[in-house]
Amino acid sequence: MSFDLDAALGAADLKRDLVSRIARETLAEDLQWGPDITTQATIRSGQPGVADVVARKPGTIAGIPVAAAVVEAADDHGATVEFSAAISDGDRVRPGDRVLTVEGPLSTLLTAERTLLNLLSQLSGVATLTAAWSDAIGDQSCKVRDTRKTVPGLRILQKYAVRCGGGVNHRMGLGDAALIKDNHVAAAGSVRAAYEAVRAVNPSISCEIECDTLDQVGEALEVGPDLILLDNMDTDQLRQAVALAAGRVKLEASGGLTLQDAAEVAATGVDYIAVGELTHSAPVLDLGFDLRSS
Numbered sequence: 001m002s003f004d005l006d007a008a009l010g011a012a013d014l015k016r017d018l019v020s021r022i023a024r025e026t027l028a029e030d031l032q033w034g035p036d037i038t039t040q041a042t043i044r045s046g047q048p049g050v051a052d053v054v055a056r057k058p059g060t061i062a063g064i065p066v067a068a069a070v071v072e073a074a075d076d077h078g079a080t081v082e083f084s085a086a087i088s089d090g091d092r093v094r095p096g097d098r099v100l101t102v103e104g105p106l107s108t109l110l111t112a113e114r115t116l117l118n119l120l121s122q123l124s125g126v127a128t129l130t131a132a133w134s135d136a137i138g139d140q141s142c143k144v145r146d147t148r149k150t151v152p153g154l155r156i157l158q159k160y161a162v163r164c165g166g167g168v169n170h171r172m173g174l175g176d177a178a179l180i181k182d183n184h185v186a187a188a189g190s191v192r193a194a195y196e197a198v199r200a201v202n203p204s205i206s207c208e209i210e211c212d213t214l215d216q217v218g219e220a221l222e223v224g225p226d227l228i229l230l231d232n233m234d235t236d237q238l239r240q241a242v243a244l245a246a247g248r249v250k251l252e253a254s255g256g257l258t259l260q261d262a263a264e265v266a267a268t269g270v271d272y273i274a275v276g277e278l279t280h281s282a283p284v285l286d287l288g289f290d291l292r293s294s
Helices: 004-012 016-032 039-040 064-074 108-139 153-163 182-188 193-199 212-223 237-247 257-264
Strands: 048-055 082-085 096-106 141-147 176-182 207-211 225-232 250-254 272-274 285-289
Touching: 004 016, 016 064, 016 108, 016 153, 039 108, 039 182, 048 108, 064 096, 064 108, 096 108, 096 272, 108 141, 108 153, 108 257, 108 285, 176 193, 182 193, 193 207, 193 212, 193 257, 207 212, 212 225, 225 237, 237 250, 237 257, 257 272
Parallel strands: 141 272, 176 207, 207 225, 225 250, 250 272
Antiparallel strands: 048 096, 048 285, 082 096
16 A cells, blocks of 8 residues: 555554554454455455545545555555545545545455445544534634543544544543542542642642632632633623633633534633534534446
């Protein structure tokens, strides 16, 4: 395969072993009941083919290196499939735009087709929804962020897709940043007690405190976290929280937000808008796998 998968993964800040494992596992999921019986029955051995992945709907593309990894995993004959990308991740497409082309044994192409489309369409769906939020916010300084509400097993790829759509990532997991929520405060006894407990364990880790009320925002500001998450607050409360913080910490709005409200929420002065639906509810982007006529 002439496509430089390692370079593409490096540019995307994706680890090859992770992407290759996901590609192999998702392909194996499709083949666990046996080989592709339909393709075996209808395609002669060695029959060549060329196929294009084409956009059926407008959107933002993410996952081209992942698609290449699927082709690599499906190609058990060794470097016999040629993979070429017509665009780059993060590019926007219109219906009819070609995304990529694969050329090689037709049996390999057809075996890889659904796995390739499943991953590419899912990730492009995340990028497309993220881009819609970014567009709605416009040129304001606020950024849309993801959450940990991701499809199990696809977190790293989904968070990459968020970046392709113009969003930014929240913490990747439970260990790279601390987020003190209401249950942690209840268990520790107070916001201060919870914050001091986190700092005792790791003095340098980024720490965010979730607040449901303006009184809690005042408490959080007293201990000085890196961020404050403003949960389920209306725009008036958000503006008051921004005034209270006065630029001392970053603020993130979360909970019950809609795309229609994005610009208004961003205009309150918060730094981030956290949107779980970017990863847990993004519709897949409709992409087709079209064989060229011989």
